[in-house]
Amino acid sequence: MKRNILVPRGSQSTGTPRQRRPHTCASRLTAVAPVLGAALVLVPPTVAVADSAPVGTAPAASSNQIRLPLMPSSLTSASTACTKPSKVHVDAEPWAQQSLGLGRVGRYTTGSGITVGVVDTGVAPGAERLAGRVEATGGAAEDCVGHGTFVAGLIAASPSPGGGLSGVAPGARIVAERGTGQVGTAGAAAVAQGIRAAVQDGATVVDVSAALPARTQELTAALAFAADHDALVVAPAVPDGTVQGNGAGGSAAAADYWPAAADGVLSVLDVDINGARAQDAYVPLHADLAAPGSGITGIGPAGSGLYVGNGPSLAAAFVAGAAALVRAHLPELTAPQVAARLKGTAAPAAVPLLDPYNALSAVLPTTRPAPGGSSTAVHLAAPAEESGSARRAVLLGAGCALLALLVGAGAALARVHRSRRAVGEGLRRRTT
Structure with a gap:
């Protein structure tokens, strides 16, 4: 059955049909x-x-x-001259x-x-x-x-x-x-x-x-x-x-x-x-x-x-x-x-x-999977459905970032401490 009906429902059999304008x-x-x-x-x-x-x-x-x-x-009759x-x-x-x-x-x-x-x-x-x-x-x-x-x-x-x-x-x-x-x-x-x-x-x-x-x-x-x-x-x-x-x-x-x-x-x-x-x-x-x-x-x-x-x-x-x-x-x-x-x-x-x-x-969607691909269509989850996992991902990422920051800061402090100790040892040798 064809779609895009041009007349309102109920107007096809009685009354004067009204035409929809595009x-x-x-x-x-x-x-x-x-x-x-x-x-x-x-x-x-x-x-x-x-x-x-x-x-x-x-x-x-x-x-x-x-x-x-x-x-x-069309022409009006056979006797009408051609266009x-x-x-x-x-x-x-x-x-x-x-x-x-x-x-x-x-x-x-x-x-x-x-x-x-x-x-x-x-x-x-x-x-x-x-x-x-x-x-x-x-x-x-x-x-x-x-x-x-x-x-x-x-x-x-x-x-x-x-x-x-x-x-x-x-x-x-x-x-x-x-x-x-x-x-x-x-x-x-x-x-x-x-x-x-x-x-x-x-x-x-x-x-x-x-x-x-x-x-x-x-x-x-x-x-x-x-x-x-x-x-x-x-x-x-x-x-x-x-x-x-x-x-x-x-x-x-x-x-x-x-x-x-x-x-x-x-x-x-x-x-x-x-x-x-x-x-x-x-x-x-x-x-x-x-x-x-x-x-x-x-x-x-x-x-x-x-x-x-x-x-x-x-x-x-x-x-x-x-x-x-x-x-x-x-x-x-x-x-x-x-x-x-x-x-x-x-x-x-x-x-x-x-x-x-x-x-x-245009690139149109298809209902068929690509040759050799999975038969399961890929669906992106709605934002509301992934909010919990998103929060966990954010917390995990923040924790990793904080850990990396602490490790980096600790390493920097260790380097500073070693440097200062080396300077102190040098001064003691000179004074003795």
Whole structure:
């Protein structure tokens, strides 16, 4: 059973569930805001980059704003034109990468040698910053929506020469699999086939962008196949978008979504730059980790320009990238151990906040003894329990010190006495 329940006890079946906010996340993310060169601000249908403005608020018109086109999760219909290339460039490091401390993880690994499966709308093999590291065949090599390429970039995009945007694991390879139709609508059968195909193609981390309302036998079998091949599946705890789909303040009962709700799958929730979520966002019953998922800067399937996107599917991409780093740095860990490490090193909060650097650098306790060592764990006694022995040790030490002092003083007095006697004998000889 998953932990980190997001709704209070008793609110799951009746009434409107209240969502817990990760306040510790909020304090951590808010601390990042003052040092950002630019913060992303959602202004539908585009995004403005403005100084120190929180995500989700509409800023006043300003001459220093940069507008990024919005990356959709899906298209409205088959007749809708594909996502157009962006012509906008941003040199500053996005807030999400800063908050995750990605600038420090490269000293350990870049994820080289790890293959990450992306089950989404496809990934463009020629996408800038991913070229040469994407394996995609058939429909997975065509990304009309652009969302799959955006997600793949969050996982593994190479950094630009001047800094700025970078994927979590820029040394990792991507294997793209379709989990949706042409317009980006996900289906259980397609997702299940995508998971299975990604694992067969060598992925040891599989990122799934879909959050489906029901579990199917096909999906269960695909997840079992991934587990049997030691592949870690990462998925959003809830769907992208809002309950009403229009930001009108709708609400819905907390619920499980698949594959995130399945045992062994790492479920991820999104937070914004303030560590909060929209009031009309979907609410899960459980989530393992939280990661940035609002006002996220990323690449597209064509051109060198950038986009902005929102949703827990993007938060899941950050976690999948972190999992690739851990698998590269600690290859002896199994998929469940990688998941446990990511959760165990996360920042404390109602939903623990992903910390890639800590996941790579922390020394975690283990329940197993070291090879060849004693099977009995070493326990330090509590101060109250050792007070008696401590007093005896202090008294013994003081006694020894006093004895040494007396012996030393006696020896000194003996030397002085011998010296004086020698002087007296000399004087008597002279007078006689």
